[in-house]
Structure formats: structure tokens, C-alpha cells
Amino acid sequence: MSAVVIQGEGLGKRYHRHVVQTSPLLRDHLARFLKSPLSFFRRPTEEAFWALRYASFDVREGEVLGLIGRNGAGKTTLLRILSRITRPTTGWAEIRGRVRSLLEVGTGFHGELTGRENTYLSGSILGMRKREIDSRFDEIVAFAEIDKFIDTPVKHYSSGMYVRLAFAVAAHLEPEILLVDEVLAVGDINFQKKCLGKMGDVARTGRTVVLVSHQLHQIRRLAHRVIWMDDGKIRQDGSTHEVVSAYESAMARGNRNGSETQRAFSTKGRFVSWEIVEPPGVNPHVLTELASTTVRFTVKILEPVRKGHHGCALFSSDRQLMWARDTAGVQLGVGLHDLCYTFPMLPLRPGPYAWHVSLYDDGIEVDAWECLPEMVIATKGMQHSHDHWNGILNVPSRFQISDQR
Numbered sequence: 001m002s003a004v005v006i007q008g009e010g011l012g013k014r015y016h017r018h019v020v021q022t023s024p025l026l027r028d029h030l031a032r033f034l035k036s037p038l039s040f041f042r043r044p045t046e047e048a049f050w051a052l053r054y055a056s057f058d059v060r061e062g063e064v065l066g067l068i069g070r071n072g073a074g075k076t077t078l079l080r081i082l083s084r085i086t087r088p089t090t091g092w093a094e095i096r097g098r099v100r101s102l103l104e105v106g107t108g109f110h111g112e113l114t115g116r117e118n119t120y121l122s123g124s125i126l127g128m129r130k131r132e133i134d135s136r137f138d139e140i141v142a143f144a145e146i147d148k149f150i151d152t153p154v155k156h157y158s159s160g161m162y163v164r165l166a167f168a169v170a171a172h173l174e175p176e177i178l179l180v181d182e183v184l185a186v187g188d189i190n191f192q193k194k195c196l197g198k199m200g201d202v203a204r205t206g207r208t209v210v211l212v213s214h215q216l217h218q219i220r221r222l223a224h225r226v227i228w229m230d231d232g233k234i235r236q237d238g239s240t241h242e243v244v245s246a247y248e249s250a251m252a253r254g255n256r257n258g259s260e261t262q263r264a265f266s267t268k269g270r271f272v273s274w275e276i277v278e279p280p281g282v283n284p285h286v287l288t289e290l291a292s293t294t295v296r297f298t299v300k301i302l303e304p305v306r307k308g309h310h311g312c313a314l315f316s317s318d319r320q321l322m323w324a325r326d327t328a329g330v331q332l333g334v335g336l337h338d339l340c341y342t343f344p345m346l347p348l349r350p351g352p353y354a355w356h357v358s359l360y361d362d363g364i365e366v367d368a369w370e371c372l373p374e375m376v377i378a379t380k381g382m383q384h385s386h387d388h389w390n391g392i393l394n395v396p397s398r399f400q401i402s403d404q405r
Contacts, residue, residue, distance in 0.1 A: 003096075005177060005208050006059035006082065010091030012232075013052040013077050051077040053232045055091070062206040066223030066240065068216065068247055074232040075212045079103060079179050082210065097176030097208070098126050102166055111155035115146060115165050118154055122169050136172045143198070144168040145191075164191060171198050177208045196221070216244050220350065220381065241350045241378035242286055248317060249352030249374045269301040269332075271357055271369040277340070286376045287346060290396055294342045295375075297357050299367070305332040307362040312341060314375075316392070317352045330359070347395045348377045 052074040059065050067075045080086040081093055083101040100122070109118040119140060123133035141147050144164040146157075154162060170178055180199075199222055203209055213219055219226060219240065226243040228236040236243050275284035278294040287293060297312070308330030314322040325341075339357070355371040382397070383390045 002061040002063070004058045005061045005096045006093070006210070008058070008078075008082070008091065008093040009056050011052055011055040011078065011081060011088050011093060012050060012090035013074075013081065013086060014048055014050050014089040016048050050232050052081070052088075053090075055229075055232075055234055057227060057234065057237060059208060059210060061097075061208055064203045064209045064211065064222050064224045066219040066226040066244075067210065067212045067229060068214075068219060068226060068244065069229035069235075070251075073229040075229050076103070076181055077232075078229070079181055079210065079212060083179055095177060099177045099179065100126065100170045100173065100175035101179040102170050103179070103181045109154050109162070109166065112153055114153055115141075115144075115150040115157070118165070119169050123173050126173055126175055128173060133173070140165075140168045140172045143172065143194070160191075167195055167198075171195075171202055174205075174207065177210075178202060179210050181212045182214060216248065220244055239288075239378065241380070242283075242288070242376060245286075245351050245376040245378050249376060266302075266365070266367050268303040268361060269299055269305065269359065269366045271297060271299045271359070271367050271371070272336075273298045274355060274357070274371045276375070278342075283376075285373050286378050288378045290345050290347060290379050290382075290394070292342065292344055293346050294340055295355070297339045297355070297371070299332070299337050299339060299359060301332045301334050301337060304334060305330065305359065305361045305366060308332060308366075309360040309363075310339065311356075311358045312339075313356045315354045315356065317354070317374075320392070322348065322353065322392070346377065347382075347393050349383070349390060349392055349394045350377050350379060350381060352376055 051072075055074070055078060067078065069075055077086065079101070080103065081088050082095060083099065083103060085101075085103070110121065113121065116137075119137060120130070120133055123130075141150050144161075144167075146161050146165055149157065149161065154165070157165070170180075196218060199209070199211070199218075203222055203224075209222070211219065211222060223240045225238070226240045227234055228243050228247050236246060274295065274297045276287055276293065277284075277296045279287075279289045279291050281288055309326065309328050310330045311324070311326040313324035316322055353375045355375060356369070357371060358368040359366040377394075379394060382394050
């Protein structure tokens with residue numbers, strides 16, 4: 001097993017913000033002054049809040065770790081602590097290796113120095129010799145596409161030029177650990193694709209990468225492991241497809257944390273649970289294999305169902321119908337019953353999906369349930385490398401070339 005190169009224990013960061021409780025109207029200012037002259041000159045009250053709290057994790061050598069979560073979840077704060085830009089309020093972090101950070105635009109370069117000078121300065125900070133930087137310099141300039149401006153002070157660069165050079169330097173000077181925030185969104189689409197390809201090359205060389213991105217397809221393609229952050233805390237840490245799909249599921253349902261909408265009360269029966277029976281897994285609501293799959297829905301019958309009609313449907317997170325089936329002539333006695341469906345496989349694109357089951361008796365609804373928690377498809381992606389060519393199916397295939405005779 002590879003060595004741990006990044007370790008954080010109990011990391012927390014507390015900030016203070018001013019809370020001004022005054023009215024913009026002049027008469028209210030005057031009334032407040034006349035009522036209490038001293039209070040008028042008091043400083044605004046301060047309110048403490050935690051941008052990061054109780055974050056403990058480690059990253060191993062050669063691992064690509066993705067950080068996901070909503071804005072304000074604590075991702076950038078965590079990267080700033082790891083980059084030694086910000087000191088933690090609680091806890092500690094240890095990094096073993098040469099680190100290069102790509103955080104917000106404006107970090108890492110000296111504005112008065114040219115692109116050439118900043119490139120050599122960055123290499124020197126990483127402990128590289130001039131000869132090593134010389135051997136990579138032309139490749140850096142070509143990748144950044146700024147050859148005409150390489151001897152211009154970077155304070156005159158556009159944000160796109162700045163990011164292109166910063167990324168090119170970080171990727172080509174080969175630090176042992178690379179910390180990347182959402183800076184690549186500044187570049188145009190073609191440069192983003194080029195950066196994505198380079199990030200893949202960096203990951204394959206065995207360097208350690210911690211990547212923050214709201215573009216989940218990038219995380220799925222690059223990350224070996226993902227941490228989902230929410231409200232400054234680590235909400236989930238695990239395999240890429242499982243964590244990303246769980247995050248997508250929470251976002252799709254408005255982050256209801258598994259609570260369901262009110263169902264109509266029925267005296268005859270009620271669906272009580274569902275699970276993936278085959279293939280077995282740690283989480284019965286997460287599918288991790290493209291294999292024969294059996295899904296079981298359990299219904300509790302309180303009064304006999306004699307002329308039953310049962311329906312089952314599967315929807316994507318955007319309510320696109322994936323599959324549906326109905327069965328008439330269902331008869332169920334009082335008690336618990338398992339309704340099972342077996343598929344040769346469920347070759348669906350990774351992400352969250354929702355089962356919907358219903359049961360009627362002689363045309364009268366017994367129960368209809370939007371099953372919770374949602375099903376998460378966390379299988380390995382088998383599709384095209386470009387996202388705009390990804391379909392709804394994730395079907396394994398075999399490709400071969402043979403010569404005609």
C-alpha cells in the first residue's frame with residue numbers, strides 16, 4: 001500500500017463577520033443617538049461562523065482525490081489550509097512532498113514579473129534547478145498558448161492568460177502534490193479539454209492530486225476517491241461513482257435528506273421498503289456492478305387483495321422514464337410480501353435513479369410509493385470519453401480489428 005502524503009486531523013476554520021443592525025433612514029439614526037448617545041458609537045457586533053469543522057482525512061501517494069459540495073461547503077477553505085495560505089483554528093495538517101497550488105486567479109505569481117520570470121521562480125520554489133526548468137520551458141509556453149506575451153509582466157494578462165500559464169507551470173514542473181481549485185472554468189472550452197487531458201496524464205504518472213470542481217463529469221473521469229463536503233463538514237468519503245451519485249441524488253431532490261412526501265393513507269396495505277438483493281453490496285441501495293440484478297420491494301397487506309394490479313417504473317433524476325412494467329391478476333393475502341424483479345443487468349449511466357411502485361385492487365389504489373432512498377448507480381463508466389457523446393445507457397462492449405482475407 002502506498003504511503004500517506006497528506007493527512008488532516010480535526011481541521012477547523014472559524015471566521016468572524018460584522019453584524020450591523022442599523023436602519024438606513026436618517027430619522028432612525030437620530031432617534032437612536034438621542035435615546036443612547038454612547039451606543040451610537042459602538043463598534044458593530046461580531047458573529048463567529050465555522051467555514052470548516054471536524055475534517056479528518058488522508059490522501060495516499062499517487063491518489064487523485066476529488067472534493068465536491070455546494071458553494072460555501074468548505075472545499076476552498078480546506079485547500080487553502082493545505083496550501084499553507086490559511087492557518088487552521090483547530091486541528092492540524094501534514095503534507096509530505098513538494099506542493100504546487102492552483103487556487104484563485106492571482107495566487108502564485110508576482111504581478112511585476114514576466115511570464116518567463118514567474119515560470120523560473122515557480123520552479124525554484126519547488127526546488128528545481130535551472131537546467132530542469134529549461135528542458136520544460138518551451139513545452140510550458142506552447143501549452144499555455146502565450147508565446148507572444150511570455151516576456152510581458154503578468155499583471156497585464158487577462159484572467160484566461162493567467163490561468164493558462166499557471167496551469168501549464170503547475171502541470172509541467174511536476175510537483176509531487178498538486179492542489180487544484182475551480183480555476184479552469186476561466187479558460188475557454190478547448191483549453192478546458194486540453195487541461196482535462198493533461199490532468200489525466202498527471203494522474204497516470206503517479207503524482208498526488210486534490211481537485212475541487214463543480215463539473216462532476218471531470219471528477220468522475222479523474223478522481224480515484226471523492227469527499228463530499230456539506231456545511232463545513234465531511235458528509236461522505238468513498239468511491240468516486242458512489243459519492244458523486246449520492247451527491248447528485250441529494251441535489252436532485254432538493255437535499256431532503258431522505259424524507260418522503262406525504263403518501264395517502266390506506267387501510268388495505270402499504271409499501272414498506274426496497275433493496276437490491278443481487279449483486280450483494282455494502283449499501284443495499286447502491287449498484288456497483290454490471291451483473292445480474294434483483295430488486296425487491298416489500299409490501300405489507302392489511303386486507304386481502306383479490307383483483308390486484310401492480311406497476312413498477314424507474315426514472316432518472318430528471319424524471320426521464322427508463323423502464324416500466326405492470327402485472328395484472330395479483331392476489332395477496334394479509335401479511336408481508338416481496339415483489340421481486342430480476343434483470344440480466346441494469347446498464348444505466350452512473351447517477352441517481354428513482355423507483356416508483358404502485359398497487360391497485362379492483363381499480364382502487366392501495367398504495368403508490370416513490371421509493372426512498374433513491375437508487376444510486378455507481379458502476380464503472382463504459383461510455384465515450386467526451387461527455388456530449390454520453391447516452392443514457394452504460395453498456396459494456398468489445399472492440400477488435402481484423403484483416404479481411
